[in-house]
Amino acid sequence: MSDSVRLDQTDQWQALRRHYEETRDQQLRELFAADPERGSRYALEAGDLYVDYSRNRVTDETLRLLRELAAARGVTELRDAMFAGEKINFTENRAVLHVALRAPRTATIEVDGENVVPAVHEVLDRMAQFADQVRSGEWTGFTGRPIRNVVNIGIGGSDLGPKMAYEALRTYSDRSRVFRFVSNVDGADLHEALRDLDPAETLFIVASKTFTTVETITNATSARQWLVSGLGDEAAVAKHFVAVSTNADQVAKFGIDTANMFGFWDWVGGRYSFDSAIGLSLVVALGPERFREMLDGFHQMDEHFRTAPPERNLPMLLGLLGVWYDDFYGAQTYAVLPYSHYLSRFTDYLQQLDMESNGKSVDRQGRPVEWETGPIVWGTPGTNGQHAYYQLLHQGTKLVPADLIGFANPIAELGDLAGQHDLLMANLFAQGQALAFGKTAEEVAAEGVPAEQVPHRTFRGNRPTNTILATELTPSVLGQLIALYEHKVFVQGAIWGINSFDQWGVELGKVLAKKLEPRLSGAEDTGDLDGSTASLVRRYRELRGR
Numbered sequence: 001m002s003d004s005v006r007l008d009q010t011d012q013w014q015a016l017r018r019h020y021e022e023t024r025d026q027q028l029r030e031l032f033a034a035d036p037e038r039g040s041r042y043a044l045e046a047g048d049l050y051v052d053y054s055r056n057r058v059t060d061e062t063l064r065l066l067r068e069l070a071a072a073r074g075v076t077e078l079r080d081a082m083f084a085g086e087k088i089n090f091t092e093n094r095a096v097l098h099v100a101l102r103a104p105r106t107a108t109i110e111v112d113g114e115n116v117v118p119a120v121h122e123v124l125d126r127m128a129q130f131a132d133q134v135r136s137g138e139w140t141g142f143t144g145r146p147i148r149n150v151v152n153i154g155i156g157g158s159d160l161g162p163k164m165a166y167e168a169l170r171t172y173s174d175r176s177r178v179f180r181f182v183s184n185v186d187g188a189d190l191h192e193a194l195r196d197l198d199p200a201e202t203l204f205i206v207a208s209k210t211f212t213t214v215e216t217i218t219n220a221t222s223a224r225q226w227l228v229s230g231l232g233d234e235a236a237v238a239k240h241f242v243a244v245s246t247n248a249d250q251v252a253k254f255g256i257d258t259a260n261m262f263g264f265w266d267w268v269g270g271r272y273s274f275d276s277a278i279g280l281s282l283v284v285a286l287g288p289e290r291f292r293e294m295l296d297g298f299h300q301m302d303e304h305f306r307t308a309p310p311e312r313n314l315p316m317l318l319g320l321l322g323v324w325y326d327d328f329y330g331a332q333t334y335a336v337l338p339y340s341h342y343l344s345r346f347t348d349y350l351q352q353l354d355m356e357s358n359g360k361s362v363d364r365q366g367r368p369v370e371w372e373t374g375p376i377v378w379g380t381p382g383t384n385g386q387h388a389y390y391q392l393l394h395q396g397t398k399l400v401p402a403d404l405i406g407f408a409n410p411i412a413e414l415g416d417l418a419g420q421h422d423l424l425m426a427n428l429f430a431q432g433q434a435l436a437f438g439k440t441a442e443e444v445a446a447e448g449v450p451a452e453q454v455p456h457r458t459f460r461g462n463r464p465t466n467t468i469l470a471t472e473l474t475p476s477v478l479g480q481l482i483a484l485y486e487h488k489v490f491v492q493g494a495i496w497g498i499n500s501f502d503q504w505g506v507e508l509g510k511v512l513a514k515k516l517e518p519r520l521s522g523a524e525d526t527g528d529l530d531g532s533t534a535s536l537v538r539r540y541r542e543l544r545g546r
Ligand SMILES: O=P(O)(O)OC[C@H]1O[C@H](O)[C@H](O)[C@@H](O)[C@@H]1O
Pocket: 155, 156, 157, 158, 207, 208, 209, 210, 211, 212, 213, 216, 270, 271, 356, 503, 506
């Protein structure tokens, strides 16, 4: 495989290093002055997304060298292997086929010689049928009342996707019903979700790929107790609990009839799963048609990623720009700043997508990497952050590349009262402008600012952003956006030579928590623990009066 040579020993990497040393101090102001067309030349369109990447510290030469690196690292070959159903998640011996979840009915995608597309559509059809039954009131609770509340119980990939997409698309949702998402093993989460609900009208969707995740099983157990005690009959479970999982045995063991189970497959990673049956709560909220529009949006971006040449390939471009800042400029983080309140959960979702995929420190050959891998992803919707942490973005010592995301049309059921949308978007454009071009000391002084204040009021600028624009936040556009980031993360993992598809790093804490639990209750001794943990556990017991 082309990544058997260490990344930092490739000619392309060395060439980029030299290029970085030569260009590191170049200024966006100068780049724009030298090329009046830059703003329109450095823009790409894919599907409904328009991306302006002109405010990056790159030239044609940088982009060419980055594309050469991608070619040398076999990014397109790995992409083709993914689309072909090869087991590129080699530590778990699994294919990586979330793209099959949104493939059209007529497509053929094989895993171990079997076309998986018919099974995908069979589940989608069952989900649609079930959602229609709930939405029409035909599916009733145990006492014959229609379902008014839907509570998704899941965590990680079985929670963040549906929760984010429900928030993003709530104007398309059935407003007569309540949708809640419970994830945390802290009982407060479930308590707050259920405290004002009537069990006779409440449906639980227990979503877990493995159906062994302790948080989810514990919350589902509590929810079942709440339901049975509310309705006074174990038999009520059948009408109020459905499951989404790859593990039918565990679902049956938990006591959910597998006739009420919606399946998916081991080739769907948790963080890539919300367009599988994990999106069942979303299908109930939006209706099957809207959900399919979202899948079509994903598919559009998949096709773009699969077929567009590297120089016009959006996920490739964003991935390469990320590598440029992460590995050469040493940026530790990047911010995703959606100027849409409906995208309030978007960054939470991206954190799992990106950080669980690329938070790795050995390459595919098991050798420690000598280069930076996945960045820290963070951010909140604009304009809120502007009044909180943007100070650091503008004048701090750290370089924080950012993606600004905005939409031409508001989705406001109330109408655009007071013209708020132009104000919102003016802020988005202004932030990109201020970050890129800053304000020089001369400009500050020319405004009559006293000399001693000038340094404090100067903005160095030269801080990179991408601006992502679309007409409106529709289900399809959301699908396109998510797929864009999925494939961007893929490109970066391929360049770094890591396995972006496993997540062994989450295991150790789970195992240790299981061992510690009996020690917290005092059932087991703390003698074998390290000094710090032992004293914390003893203090905890004291505080709890044990
Ligand atoms: O869907 P589940 O099997 O319950 O897993 C839920 C989540 O927990 C795990 O610890 C993984 O880190 C995630 O990738 C996964 O999405």
